[in-house]
Amino acid sequence: xxxxxxxxxxxxxxxxxxxxxxxxxxxxxxxxxxxxxxxxxxxxxxxxxxxxxxxxxxxxxxxxxxxxxxxxxxxxxxxxxxxxxxxxxxxxxxxxxxxxxxxxxxxxxxxxxxxxxxxxxxxxxxxxxxxxxxxxxxxxxxxxxxxxxxxxxxxxxxxxxxxxxxxxxxxxxxxxxxxxxxxxxxxxxxxxxxxxxxxxxxxxxxxxxxxxxxx
Amino acid sequence: xxxxxxxxxxxxxxxxxxxxxxxxxxxxxxxxxxxxxxxxxxxxxxxxxxxxxxxxxxxxxxxxxxxxxxxxxxxxxxxxxxxxxxxxxxxxxxxxxxxxxxxxxxxxxxxxxxxxxxxxxxxxxxxxxxxxxxxxxxxxxxxxxxxxxxxxxxxxxxxxxxxxxxxxxxxxxxxxxxxxxxxxxxxxxxxxxxxxxxxxxxxxxxxxxxxxxxx
DNA sequence: ACCTGAACACCGTTCAAGT
DNA sequence: ACCTGAACACCGTTCAAGT
Numbered sequence: 001x002x003x004x005x006x007x008x009x010x011x012x013x014x015x016x017x018x019x020x021x022x023x024x025x026x027x028x029x030x031x032x033x034x035x036x037x038x039x040x041x042x043x044x045x046x047x048x049x050x051x052x053x054x055x056x057x058x059x060x061x062x063x064x065x066x067x068x069x070x071x072x073x074x075x076x077x078x079x080x081x082x083x084x085x086x087x088x089x090x091x092x093x094x095x096x097x098x099x100x101x102x103x104x105x106x107x108x109x110x111x112x113x114x115x116x117x118x119x120x121x122x123x124x125x126x127x128x129x130x131x132x133x134x135x136x137x138x139x140x141x142x143x144x145x146x147x148x149x150x151x152x153x154x155x156x157x158x159x160x161x162x163x164x165x166x167x168x169x170x171x172x173x174x175x176x177x178x179x180x181x182x183x184x185x186x187x188x189x190x191x192x193x194x195x196x197x198x199x200x201x202x203x204x205x206x207x208x209x210x211x212x213x214x215x
Numbered sequence: 216x217x218x219x220x221x222x223x224x225x226x227x228x229x230x231x232x233x234x235x236x237x238x239x240x241x242x243x244x245x246x247x248x249x250x251x252x253x254x255x256x257x258x259x260x261x262x263x264x265x266x267x268x269x270x271x272x273x274x275x276x277x278x279x280x281x282x283x284x285x286x287x288x289x290x291x292x293x294x295x296x297x298x299x300x301x302x303x304x305x306x307x308x309x310x311x312x313x314x315x316x317x318x319x320x321x322x323x324x325x326x327x328x329x330x331x332x333x334x335x336x337x338x339x340x341x342x343x344x345x346x347x348x349x350x351x352x353x354x355x356x357x358x359x360x361x362x363x364x365x366x367x368x369x370x371x372x373x374x375x376x377x378x379x380x381x382x383x384x385x386x387x388x389x390x391x392x393x394x395x396x397x398x399x400x401x402x403x404x405x406x407x408x409x410x411x412x413x414x415x416x417x418x419x420x421x422x423x424x425x426x427x428x429x430x
Numbered sequence: 431a432c433c434t435g436a437a438c439a440c441c442g443t444t445c446a447a448g449t
Numbered sequence: 450a451c452c453t454g455a456a457c458a459c460c461g462t463t464c465a466a467g468t
Contacts, residue, residue, distance in 0.1 A: 011432060035461060047463075048433050056461065104326070111319070111372045136405065143362055143406035146369065150322075150361025157326045190351065191358035197416045198409030226451060250442060262444075263452050271442065 010043040014052045017042065018062045022099065025063060029160075030101040035059075057112060064109035067102050068118045071095030080210035081129035082196050088126045089148055089192050092119060096152035100160075103152035110149060120145050130199060131206040140199055147191050225258040229267045232257065233277045237314065240278060244375075245316040250274075272327060279324035282317050283333045286310030295425030296344035297411050303341045304363055304407050307334060311367035315375075318367035325364060335360050346419040355414055362406050 012020075020041050024033045035056055039046040053059040073091040075083060096103040110116045124141035132140070227235075235256050239248045250271055254261040268274040288306040290298060311318040325331045339356035347355070 013432095034459090036459085044432090045434055046461080047435080050462070051432055107322075111368050113372060113376055135401075139402045139405040140409060142366075142369075142402055143409060146365025146406075147358055147361050150365045151357075153326050154357075154361065158328060161328055186350075187354045187357055190354045191361075194355060194358060194413030194417075195409050196413070198411070198413035201412045201416070202409075249440090251440085259451090260453055261442080262454080265443070266451055 012042050012044065012048075012052070014062075017049060017052050017059070018066060021059060021063050022066060025101060025105065026099045028100075030104055057109075057114060060105055061109045061112075061114040061116070064106045065115050065118065067095055067099055067106055068092070068116060070098065071122075078210075081126065081131075081208055082200070084126045084129060084210075085123070085144075085196055086192055088122055089144060090188075092122070093148050093152055093188060096149065097156060101156065103149060103156045107149050107153050110145070119149075127199065129209045131204040131208040132199070132202060133205045136199075136202060140195070144192075144195060147195065151188055151191060227257055227259065227263075227267070229277075232264060232267050232274070233281060236274060236278050237281060240316060240320065241314045243315075245319055272324075272329060275320055276324045276327075276329040276331070279321045280330050280333065282310055282314055282321055283307070283331060285313065286337075293425075296341065296346075296423050297415070299344060299425075300338070300341040300359075300411055301407055303337055304359060305403075307337070308363050308367055308403060311364065312371060316371065318364060318371045322364050322368050325360070334364075342414065344424040345414060346421040346423040347414070347417060348420045351417060355410070359407075359410060362410065366403055366406060 017038070021033060021038055024038060024041060028037075035049055036046045039049055042048075049059070053062070071091040071094065073084075073087040075087040079087075096106055099105075106116055106119070110119070120138075120141050123144045124137050127140050127144075128134075128137045130137075232253070236248060236253055239253060239256060243252075250264055251261045254264055257263075264274070268277070286306040286309065288299075288302040290302040294302075311321055314320075321331055321334070325334070335353075335356050338359045339352050342355050342359075343349075343352045345352075
């Protein structure tokens with residue numbers, strides 16, 4: 001919470017700024033998350049934000065980290081590694097969808113190479129329990145990240161396009177066109193299934209944890 | 216090529232505009248591809264561009280389609296379906312990397328649901344030869360698209376960050392951090408391998424084309 | 431430790447009018 | 450069929466100065 005000063009200034013902490021940014025993101029969307037709008041919401045001049053963050057990108061990175069940190073898998077990690085991967089992937093997917101334009105923010109932060117490391121680290125930890133070498137584990141985690149973020153981004157954009165009242169494009173609604181079909185939860189499940197099944201065909205350095213077929 | 220008029224006007228066709236946009240994109244990058252800059256390059260006022268395109272997004276969609284159309288797989292499609300998928304994926308990957316910021320442009324166009332359909336269509340055609348049902352084929356193609364675009368985007372961003380002279384982040388260079396490791400071609404290969412292997416474990420409606428194990 | 435005020439150098443888009 | 454000119458309503462960022 002911003003405090004009021006003896007000087008009459010509105011004094012915000014770095015966390016106040018991030019919280020306000022998350023609020024605008026969720027209620028108005030990324031296009032409305034401008035430095036000027038954010039400053040107005042906080043009751044300060046736009047330039048005040050640059051005391052807390054060197055630029056907008058780093059602000060978005062902080063927002064992005066917040067979104068990812070909110071992801072909590074529902075299942076306990078005592079299962080076999082495949083379930084752990086699926087649970088972690090689902091939790092991250094849901095976290096991206098929980099905030100409006102959440103996937104886009106994380107996607108851009110990820111691409112820029114700022115933060116959002118937690119995403120890949122958590123998936124790598126889950127995959128590592130399958131007994132793959134570090135290289136395979138890291139690369140597989142990267143593959144999962146691209147799929148999860150790409151899928152969530154795509155889905156979120158569709159949802160908003162739909163809620164904005166029909167496509168209004170030149171072909172209105174073309175069920176023959178794969179790009180016009182709704183993005184269903186099945187698409188996510190199949191993607192994860194393919195990746196996990198593919199991993200399962202890879203050679204291992206150590207026997208997987210929780211594999212019902214033993215070593 | 217823009218023609219000069221009896222009126223002294225510089226008359227551009229829609230294709231002239233797209234070509235110029237592609238040129239700016241490749242030589243300066245997406246941040247410099249502004250409507251104003253593009254107009255200057257073409258020798259017209261910014262407002263002139265709005266005769267050819269309703270807005271910037273649709274211009275980028277046309278640029279995006281152009282990038283994807285340039286993708287040509289090197290191998291003939293007479294192989295087994297797995298090689299066809301790999302060849303198609305590699306061709307699309309290379310096409311995204313061929314233009315500076317190409318992956319980002321295609322990614323945004325894709326997310327917005329404008330164009331870039333060719334990407335998914337081509338992958339679906341390749342996968343379909345594996346004998347999967349239409350649903351599985353379409354969803355698998357979507358998975359591949361997210362991976363290919365996400366991977367290329369990530370890689371392109373890294374390349375530019377590197378060429379811009381060191382990371383300059385707070386940890387400079389942290390080889391323990393998976394996000395700091397270079398994105399290698401291996402990452403792409405493994406991703407495709409996992410997806411193809413995963414698909415291979417799926418049930419089929421018809422025997423795959425070119426499967427050396429018969430039906 | 432955190433903010434103001436003023437400025438700089440830009441954006442995308444619209445629209446009536448011109449040729 | 451394609452362009453101009455002028456305007457509208459914005460952006461992110463910097464920096465000296467204030468409390």
